[in-house]
Amino acid sequence: MSNAAPLDAEAVVSRGANFGLKDEIRAYWSKRAETFDLSYGHRIRSDAELEAWARLIASHVAVAIGARALELASGTGEITRVLLSLGCSVDAIDLCEPMIARAQAKHANAAVRFHLGDAENTMMADEAYDLVICRHLVWTLIDPARALADWLRVLKPGGTLVVIDGDWVTLSRRSVLLKRFSGLIDRLTGVASTWDQATHQRILNGVHFRDGLRAPALEAMLREVGFEAPRIGPLSGIARRQFATASWSERLRLLAAQGQSFILSACKPG
Template identity: 30%
Template sequence: MDVKESISQYWDWRSQSYTNGSHGFEEEEKAVWKRELEPFLPGNRHKRVLDVGTGPGFMALILAEMGFDVTGVDISKGMVEKARENARAMGLQVDFRHADGEQLAFDDGSFDLLVNRHLLWTLPHPLDAVREWSRVLSGGGRILAIDGAWFDPSLNAQIRRGISRAVSKISSKSGPSIQSRFKEHYHSIKGDLPLCSHSQPERICNIFHEAGLSNISFRQLIEVQKLQDEKGSLLRRLEYHEPTFLVTGDVAKRGERMQ
């Protein structure tokens, strides 16, 4: 099976149970995310937003609530339909489309801001993706990439994940568990995903730099992590010990690109 086909099939299946945030669109969690994002959304310079790997629309719908003109794309048709359902339920207008986040069918400079959440680790070509994202941004546009060290290869992290998954397997109901279905789709392709076990902020900053972005920085989303620890299960806290982080980088302005 093709790498992207395997990824698409897994997330089609996950779209049936995947939730936005820790427990859906709770107002408390949305407020936390808005506070975390606000410093990176200066003035009215970023009106047209593209959310790549939108999933069920978490980031896209939050940004739509904040007044932005948002388009969301995802490689999973199931996730796109779930996002559309969520938008209808919330009374928000977002243009959700089925698309490959590494090959975007948008003209150069179509957007002012590009965001993604929990996406880079599952891309086969993250550097090419960041270059493609830069292409569809206007000069001076910005990329915000939110991720986490989900599959940290360190011994301590492997022990925590092993305990969490063993307990989850014992307590799971009949039917395939998320862990078993994930392994079925990702075990054979993780070698084709450069950031799968290496989604540290420093590694992503290096990719941003290689892609030609400027003003690159990262920040641990401590407030998000605190809320997720409070809302999430003990097993989740055990498995995902490291905080979520945000990496940001700016596309050169038009005149600077020509130099």
């Protein structure tokens, strides 16, 4: 886990010479913790969506009751809910204390342990986990090769890595127009934005996948560090469940994101 002193997101007013990209990532998502579950696609809003996530993950990895899972960048604990529903014993790691605090409040007395730390360098024990999983993390990685090697290290032989992510940069003309219409609806109805576009773009400009995270490129990186049997697929059934509970503005964003998201799994040789 990180040895750095806790960072109060509200205290970060300006960036000094020693304020790096990782610090900006921590500060940005710490500040977003309060409203993160309001962002479409993050909060699991119905039992039907929860079940759809469980089916999707179970289609990529055989999860036994009591399986040890390491959840990376666990945020407010939404995928944690899915893992617990599958019977996993969960270690969840996140860089941001405010995110962890919200997740802990959701999962008091559950079979989950939360850790403050860096998902790119987990500092967890070797060969300790049956499953390593993350959602919407990989696009933010600064050194993905190092991170993937660390995730391979902590998996048991035969264990599985599951990545849920997407290419949020390469947008079709249709997607751009749908997002603009969504933003217009938000402005007309007085819905405040839950994210800071300027800071988000500054972070994107500094990460490895600044030009977009594409599943085939990630698959190649996984093979290079030693993973085998990668599988890539769509988020089958998820968008439909999200659509059912979304506002009109959110529905336009979900339509704009069609084809961008993917699930990718790969195994550690056993």
